[in-house]
Amino acid sequence: MFEFAWPWVFLLAPLPWLLRRLLPAADSGEAALNISFIAELQHLTGQHARARLPSWRQQLPFVLLWGLLLLATARPQWLGAPLPMPASGRDLLLAVDVSGSMDYADMRWEDQQVSRLSLVKQLLGDFIEGRQGDRVGLILFGSRAYLQSPxxxxxQTVRFWLDEAQQNIAGPQTAIGDAIGLAVKRLRQRPADSRVLVLVTDGANNSGELDPLLAARLAADEQIRIYTIGIGADPQEDGVLGMFGFNPSLDLDETSLRAIAEASGGEYFRARDSQELQRIEATLDRLEPVAQNPTLARPSLPLYPWPLSAALLLSLLLVARTLWPGLSQRLRAVANRYPRRPS
Known part of the structure; x- marks a missing residue:
């Protein structure tokens, strides 16, 4: 179906005529003969001097040019039949802790010692890629929480932003409550029974303005399920650090993370290594998607380049017609100055 996106543009059609009627005549810059008694002559003859308008044949190209510009500005387009858009999955937000402690290298991936954030990037990146049919977003939080991707x-873009995340980019501390509050703000406008937040952290809430349990209750009121993942290795049993009972996950507040998940109807998971984190992702993958109302979209083919190209071509022809007499005279003058020598 053919239609104009902005049909009101055609109301500007009489604009050149109105400008000519309302604005004073332009000064041509040429010398003019002023007669002091011209007003008396006009009174005797009953005629008044008027600006001489071009003939309709001279005005026709400019009228056509103005019409083509209006036609292109009105955005003509051809609309196809409505097509359903896939919208049968969940609205899933990932909230990833990027505080300073996420740089601690106590995790292993492919027989290499890696930081907690590096492991999260690797495994959650694959998790994001498998979310076909889901809307996915990303929140990064440290001392403050920021929406990195709606x-x-x-x-692929969400995974890119996750891969680009750096520790301490949002501050060295951990604002779990603010991250949940930001997720509630973004998910509350989405259909109910499809709102999911996956929160990954290795610490306890020690920053921000919103209490995590209060934020979890707000999420429960908005029917948002929160799945919390606590990441960090177990205490070492060998080595110098193991002798002193060093616990790399000492700051992890599992009690609060478990309470947050239970308050919103979700679950708490503990990831001590890459294998456990992979099993957690497999469990999250088994979440049953909830059907949403399908949205319809009509593909549109823009047609404005055609009248716009015609207007450009016509303007070039008008410029060429104006410049050609002077150019031809110069060419003849040059030819007369340098006559061709007889062979």
Whole structure:
């Protein structure tokens, strides 16, 4: 179906005529003969001097040019039949802790010692790629919480922003409550029974303005399920640090994370190594998607380049017609100055 996106543009059609009627005549810059008694001559003859308008044949190209510009500005387009858009998955927000402690290298991936954040990037990146049909978003939080990527079907972009995340980018501390509050703000406008927040952290809430348990209750009121993942290795049993009972996960507040998950109807998971984190992702993958109302979209083919190209071509022809007499005279003058020598 053919239609104009902005049909009101055609109301500007009489604009050149109105400007000519309302604005004073432009000064041509040429010398003019002023006669002091011209007003008396006009009174005797009953005629008044008027600006001489071009003939309709001279005005026709400019009228056509103005019409083509209006036609292109009105954005003509061809609309196809409505097509359903896939919208059968969940609205899933990932809240990833990027505080300073996430740089601690107590995790292993492919027989290499890696930091907690590096492992989260690797495994959650694959998790994001598998969310076909889901809208996925990303929140990064440290001392403050920031929405790095809104809910979108573009999973590759969300994974890119996760891969680009750096520790301490949002501050060295951990604002779990603010991260949950930001997720509630973003998910509350989405359909109920499809709102999911996956929160990954290795510490306890020690920053921010919102209490995590209060934020979890707000999430429960908005029917948002929160799945919390506590990351960090167990205490070492060998080595110098093991002799002193060093616990790399000492700051992890599992009690609060478990309470947050239970308050919102979700679950708490503990990830001590890459294998456990993979099993957690497999469990999250088994969450049953909830059907949403399908959205319809009509593909549109823009047609404005055609009248716009015609207007450009016509303007070039008008400029060429104006410049050609002077150019031809110069060419003849040059030819007369340098006559061709007889062979």
């Amino acid at each position: 809910l979108t079907f573009d999973r």
